[in-house]
Amino acid sequence: MSQPVSHVSVPAQWQTIDFVADLHLQQDDATWQAFARYLQQTPADAIFLLGDILELWAGDDALQHPSQAFARQLVQALHHTSQSKTLYWMHGNRDFLVGTAFCQAAGLVLLNDPCVLQLQATTNDGAADADTDIIHSATSGAAAPPRVLLSHGDALCIDDVAYMQFRQQVRNPAWQQVFLQQPLEQRLALAQQLRQQSSQRKNELGVEGYADVDTPLAVQWLHTHGCARLVHGHTHKPQDHILPATAENGQPLQRMVLSDWDLLADAPRAEALRLQRQPDGGWQWSRERCG
Numbered sequence: 001m002s003q004p005v006s007h008v009s010v011p012a013q014w015q016t017i018d019f020v021a022d023l024h025l026q027q028d029d030a031t032w033q034a035f036a037r038y039l040q041q042t043p044a045d046a047i048f049l050l051g052d053i054l055e056l057w058a059g060d061d062a063l064q065h066p067s068q069a070f071a072r073q074l075v076q077a078l079h080h081t082s083q084s085k086t087l088y089w090m091h092g093n094r095d096f097l098v099g100t101a102f103c104q105a106a107g108l109v110l111l112n113d114p115c116v117l118q119l120q121a122t123t124n125d126g127a128a129d130a131d132t133d134i135i136h137s138a139t140s141g142a143a144a145p146p147r148v149l150l151s152h153g154d155a156l157c158i159d160d161v162a163y164m165q166f167r168q169q170v171r172n173p174a175w176q177q178v179f180l181q182q183p184l185e186q187r188l189a190l191a192q193q194l195r196q197q198s199s200q201r202k203n204e205l206g207v208e209g210y211a212d213v214d215t216p217l218a219v220q221w222l223h224t225h226g227c228a229r230l231v232h233g234h235t236h237k238p239q240d241h242i243l244p245a246t247a248e249n250g251q252p253l254q255r256m257v258l259s260d261w262d263l264l265a266d267a268p269r270a271e272a273l274r275l276q277r278q279p280d281g282g283w284q285w286s287r288e289r290c291g
Contacts, residue, residue: 004110008088009118010046017117018044018288019273021152021233022260024094026055027070030263034270038290039081042272047085048111050233050258051092051152056195058187059180060101067188075106082107090115092234093154093163094195096171097180113155116225119146119275119283146283149225153232153257156218160211212237213255219245222253231273233258238271238287256285263291 010017025032039047054071062068063075078087089108091098103110158164169175179187218230228247238259245253259271270291276284 004112005115006112007116007118008111010120012120014045015277016042016044017046017048017275018042019048019050019150019231019258019275020053020261020271020290021050021092021258022052022236024052024055024260024262025070025074028073030268031261031270032070032074034263034291035261036077038270038272039077042085042290044272044274045085046088047081048088048090048117048150049108050090050150050231051113051154052094052233052260053089053092054095054098056191057095057097057102058191059097059184060099061184062188063102063105065184065188075102078106078108090150090152092152093167097176111150114149114151114221114225116227117148117150119148147225147227147229149222149227149230151221151230151232153213153234156213156221156232157211157234158214158217163211213257215243218255219243219253222247228253230255231258232256233260236260238269259287261290 020038023031023035025035054074057071063071081087087106087108088111089098089103089106090111090113098110102108154163154167170179212235213232222228222230222243223245226248228249228251230253232255235257236259238257241255241257243253243255247253256273258273259269261270262268263270268291270289272288272290274286274288276286278284
């Protein structure tokens with residue numbers, strides 16, 4: 001596998017692009033079954049998996065561990081899907097140790113966080129035109145620059161000081177190298193312990209108790225990367241936000257938050273954010289139920 005990429009240019013033949021995140025898969029349950037059906041049925045030419053697809057991951061050698069049959073099942077399903085669709089994977093705060101072996105086995109292209117998605121409008125003669133600003137919002141129909149910034153979203157939640165310190169530690173390549181040298185059983189046990197602590201904190205705080213994306217930082221990211229729209233997950237608060245700033249062309253900046261997936265919740269959730277090319281060459285956003 002090559003190095004993670006920071007920029008993806010949409011080829012002219014792509015008609016539909018999906019974005020999903022925060023499935024937190026760990027076993028063969030209703031959420032996994034919904035995702036497996038989604039992989040088989042989605043019309044998307046490309047799927048961007050933007051973090052926390054797995055509930056935890058302790059290293060790619062876990063694929064050979066007897067306890068990780070479900071992970072092998074997931075990899076097989078992704079690999080099958082990759083034969084007809086382009087699959088992209090971005091690390092989340094639960095599955096940041098997914099590495100080369102996992103990506104190669106599953107047929108994934110690994111993304112840096114953040115990553116720029118360069119859209120192309122199509123001219124009347126069918127040719128791609130990357131300089132044409134035609135993207136239609138599902139709500140307003142307004143045009144927007146054809147560059148979308150993709151992120152898992154956790155690096156933007158800077159008010160969660162304890163987590164940001166943890167993130168800085170575990171994303172350090174030196175820390176990861178030392179951690180991955182430990183016996184797999186020890187790593188799995190530690191990962192499970194961290195997951196339980198996180199779940200306990202989530203139960204205590206609730207979704208609304210977690211730090212949300214810092215708006216000034218989100219605006220800074222968008223300006224730095226020349227984008228007018230940010231798509232991310234992590235917060236489990238699916239919503240479209242208009243930010244208090246504009247792009248160079250005067251259009252308002254936007255933040256689109258992906259849904260988490262949980263088919264076992266009191267209010268079941270499973271949704272993909274979809275981007276479809278329109279007959280006029282523009283692009284239309286929508287949210288699609290997948291449960």
